[in-house]
Amino acid sequence: MTRTTFEAKPNARTPDTSENMQAPDHTSTDAAPHSVGAAPHRKLKADIAVIGAGSGGLSVAAGAAMLGLNVVLYEKAEMGGDCLNHGCVPSKALLSVAKAAQSAREAGRMGVEVSAPKTDWEKVRQYVQSVIGTIAPVDSQERFEGLGVTVIREAAKFADEKTIVSATTSTTARRIVIATGSRAFVPPIEGLATMPYLTNETIFTVPEQPEHLIILGAGPIGMEMAQAFNRLGTRVTVIEKGRALARADSTHAALAVEKLEAEGVCFLQGHGATKVTGTEGDISVTAEKDGETVEVRGSHVLVALGRRAVLDGLNLEAGLVNHDKNGIFTRGNLRSSSNARVWAVGDVAGEGQFTHLAGWHASVFVRNALFKSRTRADALPVPAVTYTSPEVAQVGLTEAEARQKYGDNVRIGHFAFDENDRAIAEGKPSGEAKLIIRKGKLIGASIIGEGAGDVLQTVTYAMSNGQDVKSLTNFIPAYPTRGEIVKRAASAHFQPLVFGRKAQTLVSLLQRIP
Numbered sequence: 283m284t285r286t287t288f289e290a291k292p293n294a295r296t297p298d299t300s301e302n303m304q305a306p307d308h309t310s311t312d313a314a315p316h317s318v319g320a321a322p323h324r325k326l327k328a329d330i331a332v333i334g335a336g337s338g339g340l341s342v343a344a345g346a347a348m349l350g351l352n353v354v355l356y357e358k359a360e361m362g363g364d365c366l367n368h369g370c371v372p373s374k375a376l377l378s379v380a381k382a383a384q385s386a387r388e389a390g391r392m393g394v395e396v397s398a399p400k401t402d403w404e405k406v407r408q409y410v411q412s413v414i415g416t417i418a419p420v421d422s423q424e425r426f427e428g429l430g431v432t433v434i435r436e437a438a439k440f441a442d443e444k445t446i447v448s449a450t451t452s453t454t455a456r457r458i459v460i461a462t463g464s465r466a467f468v469p470p471i472e473g474l475a476t477m478p479y480l481t482n483e484t485i486f487t488v489p490e491q492p493e494h495l496i497i498l499g500a501g502p503i504g505m506e507m508a509q510a511f512n513r514l515g516t517r518v519t520v521i522e523k524g525r526a527l528a529r530a531d532s533t534h535a536a537l538a539v540e541k542l543e544a545e546g547v548c549f550l551q552g553h554g555a556t557k558v559t560g561t562e563g564d565i566s567v568t569a570e571k572d573g574e575t576v577e578v579r580g581s582h583v584l585v586a587l588g589r590r591a592v593l594d595g596l597n598l599e600a601g602l603v604n605h606d607k608n609g610i611f612t613r614g615n616l617r618s619s620s621n622a623r624v625w626a627v628g629d630v631a632g633e634g635q636f637t638h639l640a641g642w643h644a645s646v647f648v649r650n651a652l653f654k655s656r657t658r659a660d661a662l663p664v665p666a667v668t669y670t671s672p673e674v675a676q677v678g679l680t681e682a683e684a685r686q687k688y689g690d691n692v693r694i695g696h697f698a699f700d701e702n703d704r705a706i707a708e709g710k711p712s713g714e715a716k717l718i719i720r721k722g723k724l725i726g727a728s729i730i731g732e733g734a735g736d737v738l739q740t741v742t743y744a745m746s747n748g749q750d751v752k753s754l755t756n757f758i759p760a761y762p763t764r765g766e767i768v769k770r771a772a773s774a775h776f777q778p779l780v781f782g783r784k785a786q787t788l789v790s791l792l793q794r795i796p
Contacts, residue, residue: 336363440601678726
């Protein structure tokens, strides 16, 4: 989601203009970028100039405007950034459609007979776009202009260490925030550049439903799209050089793959794509494993091999902003290590690529730059969820990471979804929760199961506020909910202590007291 962190009544303040010109009239829609107008080149002065109107940039702009500061916001493409237009929102809309189709297939085992689902791809596309359209006003140019932000729908770049320029403006700012996000990484695989490949920016608007979709990469995007398109009737093959969901708990990742395979998705794990050939609608991918090759023919190829920070065109050298391909070099508070006037939030900060992390980064900026706090960007654990069915959710260390770091000084609190009454009642009993514990402290959690992302929230809250594992046993969860799983996993950790021999002896002695 790209809903901004801050909300307020409109702020009438706008940046000063050295020519005392009237503010530009933004009358066109967000569907296509447009210039500020035909007016002569304007010179602006602002407290904060923001480059990028994705989750991080919008949250910074809203928060600063709410505090009465002059804000100029540059965006060369759609307001709302990648998440609203090409990422989180459309992918979850498509997953919801696919889940509806799968529910129809599975209804028979609950006694409800329905005909086999049939996909109308044009209507699916319309639904996805309607979801984007419903959320878009929250991130719209009109809303932010109402907050007092000057929105300039043009590409921006540094002219020097304190000046940002675009086609029609030049803004001198006390602080500059780079929030340009990331885009799909397209590797130099032989032949790929000449093929009509898809990325997350094009997959949701492809004119016809793919007959056989070949997905390069089994990270979160690859896994979600594999299950969604398979459930909608597309044949899907996933090619992954390593293992699927490499950053997730290995056991849980394997369970997710097993579920998708049972639904019909074909996986080639340990295979690296080496060559792409063919023509539009008939594409072949050659993959290699241990010296042996396999060729997969399909109608479409989706590249889901990670993302890279968007830094091209910013002229960072002129701004004295040090960086590499992964993002801006920053201190722990997100301030540029080479230009104290510059800050980076979201994907370009190189700390992770999540919409919710970008929102947190905006909060870190406001706390540090505006309130002179000393909040570090890594002060809170960052959850990650892959929204397949079952969902795969993670926060903090995985069990393998914890054991590598702390050895045998790690304990695991387990609880299986097939012992949770809500999961059983809804026919979704597959999955488990793991709490990763060291000396009574929560250092991580891994959960796989229906609604795992929501279940994880309780653990994330506890970890963020320094609570130990005991705190997860000291609340009353509503029954029947999946939220009970967290408490049961925490209680399982204490079971040997609470019901062990020492506890039995103590209770026996206490019974002698009248």
